Amino acid sequence: MNWSQLFASSIGKKITMALTGLFLIIFLLVHCYVNANVFFSNPEENFNRAAHFMGTNLLIRVTEIGLFLGFILHIVQGYKLELQNRSKRSVKYAVSSGNVTSKWYSRSMALLGTLILLFLIVHLIHFWVPSRFGGLTEVEYDGKTYHNLYGQMQDVFAQSWVVVLYLIGCFSLSWHLLHGIQSAAQTFGWAHKNYMPVIKNVGAAFAIIIPLIFALMPICLHFGLSLDAGSLTLLF
Amino acid sequence: MQHYTMNLTLKVWRQRNNKDAGRFESYPVNNISSEMSFLEMIDVLNEKLITDGGDPIAFDHDCREGICGMCSMVINGRPHGPWEETTTCQLHMRAFKDGDMITIEPFRANAFPVVKDLAVNRGAFDRIIQSGGFISVNTGNAVDGNSLPIDKDMADEAFAAAACIGCGACVAACKNASAMLFLSAKVSHLSLLPQGKPEKKQRVVNMIAQMDKEGFGSCTNTYACEAECPKGISVVNIARLNREYLGASLSGD
Numbered sequence: 001m002n003w004s005q006l007f008a009s010s011i012g013k014k015i016t017m018a019l020t021g022l023f024l025i026i027f028l029l030v031h032c033y034v035n036a037n038v039f040f041s042n043p044e045e046n047f048n049r050a051a052h053f054m055g056t057n058l059l060i061r062v063t064e065i066g067l068f069l070g071f072i073l074h075i076v077q078g079y080k081l082e083l084q085n086r087s088k089r090s091v092k093y094a095v096s097s098g099n100v101t102s103k104w105y106s107r108s109m110a111l112l113g114t115l116i117l118l119f120l121i122v123h124l125i126h127f128w129v130p131s132r133f134g135g136l137t138e139v140e141y142d143g144k145t146y147h148n149l150y151g152q153m154q155d156v157f158a159q160s161w162v163v164v165l166y167l168i169g170c171f172s173l174s175w176h177l178l179h180g181i182q183s184a185a186q187t188f189g190w191a192h193k194n195y196m197p198v199i200k201n202v203g204a205a206f207a208i209i210i211p212l213i214f215a216l217m218p219i220c221l222h223f224g225l226s227l228d229a230g231s232l233t234l235l236f
Numbered sequence: 237m238q239h240y241t242m243n244l245t246l247k248v249w250r251q252r253n254n255k256d257a258g259r260f261e262s263y264p265v266n267n268i269s270s271e272m273s274f275l276e277m278i279d280v281l282n283e284k285l286i287t288d289g290g291d292p293i294a295f296d297h298d299c300r301e302g303i304c305g306m307c308s309m310v311i312n313g314r315p316h317g318p319w320e321e322t323t324t325c326q327l328h329m330r331a332f333k334d335g336d337m338i339t340i341e342p343f344r345a346n347a348f349p350v351v352k353d354l355a356v357n358r359g360a361f362d363r364i365i366q367s368g369g370f371i372s373v374n375t376g377n378a379v380d381g382n383s384l385p386i387d388k389d390m391a392d393e394a395f396a397a398a399a400c401i402g403c404g405a406c407v408a409a410c411k412n413a414s415a416m417l418f419l420s421a422k423v424s425h426l427s428l429l430p431q432g433k434p435e436k437k438q439r440v441v442n443m444i445a446q447m448d449k450e451g452f453g454s455c456t457n458t459y460a461c462e463a464e465c466p467k468g469i470s471v472v473n474i475a476r477l478n479r480e481y482l483g484a485s486l487s488g489d
Contacts, residue, residue, distance in 0.1 A: 010454035085412035095313035101463035189479025
């Protein structure tokens with residue numbers, strides 16, 4: 001049996017979902033870390049410098065291509081699997097067992113994924129497109145010009161509907177991760193009775209904490225709240 | 237528990253054959269004892285249907301002891317009904333109360349075509365077993381059992397997996413009509429034991445290939461299968477199946 005047969009099989013397709021999913025989780029972690037600058041002192045300069053590093057570092061730019069590929073693979077494979085799986089029961093049940101035997105978010109990964117995708121498109125239009133193709137104001141620190149991405153955040157999050165949309169995105173992400181992380185572990189076959197509970201608990205904590213930090217960003221910027229978490233800065 | 241009798245309305249899926257579209261029909265059943273099994277309750281209805289010159293409801297059953305895996309049925313949306321770790325034949329009418337309406341459907345999956353009414357063809361499971369769910373034993377004398385030491389924990393785990401009766405409730409419960417819990421039980425109970433080790437790799441590869449060919453969906457880890465399994469097969473077996481499949485694929489020929 002060769003590798004192309006592996007990835008064409010039902011388990012192989014799940015492995016693709018799990019691998020790309022874990023890769024995207026690493027991206028979330030980095031993204032969250034960089035953006036957390038907005039919570040610390042001197043947010044404008046620190047965030048803009050960090051964003052500048054992320055936008056100009058060669059290694060990160062190359063990784064960005066991999067990130068886009070990871071997203072596309074995860075999305076396309078996810079939809080293909082959903083369609084295939086839906087086709088396996090032509091006559092539906094008249095009565096559903098509902099939430100008695102499984103969690104609603106475990107059954108709704110495609111729906112949650114679609115909400116995240118819609119959020120992602122809006123999010124890219126808000127920040128990624130202007131930072132790549134122009135449309136941002138510029139600021140100067142120590143005689144060097146930077147994109148004022150922080151100013152863009154303030155402008156975008158001034159609109160209430162955008163904040164609501166981002167919160168929907170964060171909630172969807174949280175439910176998606178709550179199923180996704182433990183599901184990926186199961187797909188890789190990690191089921192040891194000692195470390196599986198650790199994976200499940202750490203995964204659940206990640207699924208709640210990371211989207212919560214993301215959700216705080218539009219809220220804080222919209223209401224002009226400063227968490228000012230002290231002099232510690234996450235500078236690049 | 238106090239004995240009582242009840243009057244019920246059954247909404248039963250009737251389908252003449254595999255080509256028929258099928259529809260629900262309602263039947264009142266009266267004076268049902270709380271001590272009857274669910275299948276006995278249907279026997280009572282069928283006797284009445286036959287006496288009245290009607291067509292009795294077709295359903296699968298054999299041992300009526302909860303060990304053969306023949307009885308099926310989805311009762312109020314639950315394969316084998318509302319009780320945990322119970323087959324339909326061991327479900328008793330005390331699970332219901334007077335005046336209840338009970339919806340009875342066949343196990344629904346394209347891989348389990350309806351034969352008639354509530355009876356479905358689960359031959360796909362037989363073909364999966366034929367593709368690798370066995371050990372090849374050369375003829376000769378049976379060896380002494382004690383010459384092959386087996387770790388107690390392994391033996392227990394293999395035995396727990398071997399409790400699978402192949403009823404197909406996992407497929408019926410799964411939103412994707414996936415057969416992964418069944419397959420994982422069969423793969424686990426053989427590969428955990430020394431007798432199953434020599435064919436471990438080709439077994440898992442061949443059985444998954446057959447499962448995909450039969451038109452079952454893929455596993456999305458909702459674990460509805462584990463919740464509905466009448467024998468309490470654990471989804472830890474699915475993790476083992478995934479692990480073995482990945483291992484066999486990466487290291488196999």
